[in-house]
Amino acid sequence: IPHHKWRQPVVASVLELGGVKIAKEDVVRDDPTNNVPDSIFTKLGMQLHRRDHHPIGILKNAIYSYFDATYSNKFDKFDNLCPIVSVKQNFDDVLVPEDHVSRSYNDTYYVDSHTVLRCHTSAHQAELLRKGHTHFLVTGDVYRRDSIDSTHYPVFHQMEGFRVFNPEDWEPSGMDDTSYAAEDLKKCLEGLARHLFGAVEMRWIDTYFPFTNPSFELEIYFQEKWLEVLGCGVTEQEILRRNGRTNNVAWAFGLGLERLAMVLFDIPDIRLFWTTDERFTSQFSKGQLGVKFKSFSKYPPCYKDVSFWINGSFTENNLCEVVRGIAGDLVEELNAEQDMARNLECKRPGADQVECGVEMSCAGVGKPTLRPPSL
Ligand code: FA5
Ligand code: MG
Numbered sequence: 001i002p003h004h005k006w007r008q009p010v011v012a013s014v015l016e017l018g019g020v021k022i023a024k025e026d027v028v029r030d031d032p033t034n035n036v037p038d039s040i041f042t043k044l045g046m047q048l049h050r051r052d053h054h055p056i057g058i059l060k061n062a063i064y065s066y067f068d069a070t071y072s073n074k075f076d077k078f079d080n081l082c083p084i085v086s087v088k089q090n091f092d093d094v095l096v097p098e099d100h101v102s103r104s105y106n107d108t109y110y111v112d113s114h115t116v117l118r119c120h121t122s123a124h125q126a127e128l129l130r131k132g133h134t135h136f137l138v139t140g141d142v143y144r145r146d147s148i149d150s151t152h153y154p155v156f157h158q159m160e161g162f163r164v165f166n167p168e169d170w171e172p173s174g175m176d177d178t179s180y181a182a183e184d185l186k187k188c189l190e191g192l193a194r195h196l197f198g199a200v201e202m203r204w205i206d207t208y209f210p211f212t213n214p215s216f217e218l219e220i221y222f223q224e225k226w227l228e229v230l231g232c233g234v235t236e237q238e239i240l241r242r243n244g245r246t247n248n249v250a251w252a253f254g255l256g257l258e259r260l261a262m263v264l265f266d267i268p269d270i271r272l273f274w275t276t277d278e279r280f281t282s283q284f285s286k287g288q289l290g291v292k293f294k295s296f297s298k299y300p301p302c303y304k305d306v307s308f309w310i311n312g313s314f315t316e317n318n319l320c321e322v323v324r325g326i327a328g329d330l331v332e333e334l335n336a337e338q339d340m341a342r343n344l345e346c347k348r349p350g351a352d353q354v355e356c357g358v359e360m361s362c363a364g365v366g367k368p369t370l371r372p373p374s375l
Contacts, residue, residue, distance in 0.1 A: 012045075013025075015044055015045040016045070017044065017045055017082045017083060017084065018080045018081050018082035018083075019080070019082070020082045020084070022044075022084065024041060026111070027041050027044065027084070027111055028041045029111075029112075031112070033110060033112045033113040034110060034111060034112060035105050035109060035110055035145075036109045036110070036111060036117065040109060040117070040143060040154060040155065043141070043143075043155040043274075044083065044117075044141075046141070047079075047080075047141065048141070048157060048273060048274075049079055049139045049140065049141070049157045049159075049257065050079055050080070052286040052287075053281070053284055053285055053286050054273075054281070054284065055261045055264075055265050055267065055273065055284050056157050056257050056258065056261055056273060058261075058284060058285075058286065058287065058288065058289065059196075059257055059260060059261045059264060060079065060139050060159065060257065061286075061287065062195070062196060062289055063137070063159060063192065063196075063255070064077060064137070065195075066191070066192050066195040066196075067137060067161075070188070070191065071135065074135045075135045075136055075137050075161070075163075076128075076133050076135060076136045076137070077136070077137045077139075078124070078128070078136065078137070078138045078139070079138075079139040079140065081124055081138060081140055083117055083118050083140055083141055083142070083143065084111060084115060084116075084117060084118075085115070085116060085117075085118045085123045085124075086114055086115055086116075087103075087113075087114050087115065087116055088114075089118070089123045089124070089126070089127065090108075090116050090118050090119060090120075090123040091103055093123070093125065093126035093127075093239070093242075094122050094123070094125060094126070094210065094211040094239065095210045095211050095236055095238060095239065096210045096211075097210060100210065102119060106145060107119070107144060107145050107146075108143075108144065108145065109143045109144075109145065116143075117142075117143035118140070118142055118143065119142055119143060119144050120142055120158060120160075120254055121138045121139070121140050121142060121158040121159065121160035121254060122160055122211060122252070122254055124138045124140075124160065125160065125162060125211070125235075125239065125252065126239065126242070126243050128162070129162075129164075129239070129240070129243035129244070129245060130243045130244060133162075134163070134164035135162070135163050135164070136160075136161075136162050137159055137160065137161050137162075138159065138160040138162075139157065139158070139159045139160075139257070140157065140158065141155055141156070141157055142155070142156060142157065142158050143155055144156075150268065150269045150270060150271075151227065151258075151259065151262070151270055152270065153258065153270045153271065153273075153274075156256065156257070156258050156270070157256075157257040157258060158254050158255060158256060158257060159254070159255045159257055160252065160253070160254050160255075161188075161232075161251075161252065161253045161254075161255070162235075162250060162251075162252045163184075163185075163188075163250060163251050163252075164240075164245060164248050164249075164250045165177070165180070165181060165184075165248060165249050165250065166247075166248060167247065170249065177249040178214075178234050178249060180249070181234045181249045181250065181251045182214060182233075182234050182251070184251065185216075185232055185233070185234070185251035185253065186204065186216070188251075189218060189230065189232065189253060190202075193218070193220070196260065196264055196289070197220075197263065197264065200220055200221070200263070201220065201221035202218060202219060202220045202221070203218075203219050203226070204216050204217070204218060204219075205217045205218075205219060205228075207231065209231060209233055210236075211233075211235065211236055211239060211252070212232065212233025212234055212235055212236060212251075212252060213233060213234060213236055214233055214234060215231065215232070215233035216231070216232055216233055217230065217231050217232075218230045218232070220263050222262065222263045223268065227259055227262070227263065228256070228259070229255065229256055229259045229260050229263070230253055230254060230255045230256060230259075230260075231253065231254050232251065232252060232253030232254065233251070233252065233253075234249065234250070234251055235249070235250040235251060235252050237249075258270050258273055261273070264289065265284070265291055265292065265293045266292045266293045267293045268293075268295065272293075277296075277300075279296045280293075280296075301332060301361045301362065302361070302362050303359060303360070303361050303362075304359070304360045304361075304362065305357060305358075305359050306357070306358050306359075306360065307357045307358075316336045319334075319336065319358065320334060323360065327360075327362065330362050331360050331361070331362050332361050332362065333360070333361045334358055334359075334360050334361075335358065335359045335360075336357075336358045337357045337358065
């Protein structure tokens with residue numbers, strides 16, 4: 001195994017995040033108000049959503065295209081806001097109650113008692129409203145202490161959407177402001193789903209968020225299960241009132257970009273988004289939405305050197321047949337020593353047998369080893 005495949009990436013100890021310089025010691029500290037481990041720090045600044053050849057970046061750009069086309073470039077876009085935010089931005093500004101579980105050290109990464117790694121892109125709603133934005137999209141990495149399975153990861157990416165309406169927008173419809181916004185929101189997101197997927201099986205679920213009412217989740221049928229891909233709703237008046245929009249109504253959504261990308265590209269496991277294995281990365285390119293992911297072994301290839309005795313009737317294809325008969329498709333490649341049969345004549349004239357070598361590379365199987373296997 002080439003040694004570099006096993007080494008952790010070297011991580012800079014000073015990062016620049018959304019124009020802010022941050023030293024590792026500022027984020028990972030031995031302090032009771034800090035629960036950010038090294039493994040999370042290494043993800044800060046990776047910004048998969050800003051890579052045009054990565055599925056998350058490709059998806060972000062496709063969503064941008066939908067909004068640009070549908071709303072004639074009205075939505076302001078942000079994808080480089082610093083993920084280290086205040087407790088006020090992450091929770092208070094979006095009305096998360098003091099005793100809500102999401103505030104606990106068990107659920108959220110705290111840098112110190114006033115500062116967290118944002119657990120959703122909703123953390124930026126209030127500041128952008130205050131700055132006067134009425135139509136915006138915020139894409140970013142978000143962090144949660146969460147369960148481990150194929151659709152959950154402690155770092156993932158969200159895109160927040162926010163749209164403010166004026167009385168002139170809803171009055172002609174004869175509907176009340178909230179119903180008008182809720183209907184517009186569902187139309188917008190159903191349109192987005194059609195833009196991304198064409199026909200796909202989906203359903204709306206009523207739910208609860210502290211910052212919207214009514215609130216909904218959209219689920220998509222994927223790999224024989226319903227997968228939650230986004231949360232959304234009509235923004236609580238209190239948020240608009242506090243940020244200078246008393247006479248308006250608004251909707252907001254938060255998309256789980258990995259979940260949508262899993263459906264879009266047929267990616268079976270959320271951990272794949274973080275791999276640097278080129279068997280993954282080489283499958284995607286800028287602007288390409290139609291690609292379906294072809295799976296490969298979770299484990300790196302495993303090389304075996306094999307030597308044995310052959311005689312004059314040996315051919316390389318005979319050996320390949322023997323290997324195929326035993327190992328099937330697990331053997332990805334077999335490299336025989338150059339021209340084994342000729343070696344037989346050159347190396348050992350007169351002898352009827354000679355030692356030959358082959359190198360086989362097999363798809364990795366079985367349990368992953370904690371140490372690099374010795375060669
Ligand atoms: C939120 O984060 C809300 N801020 C969304 C929102 C915004 C609602 C604006 C209303 C208005 P939720 O915790 O459900 O909601 O996360 C949103 C989406 O992120 C989920 O639907 C899911 O697609 C994705 N998601 C949540 N947890 C994880 C995780 N651990 N790994 C990957 N994706 C996740
Ligand atoms: Mg949810």
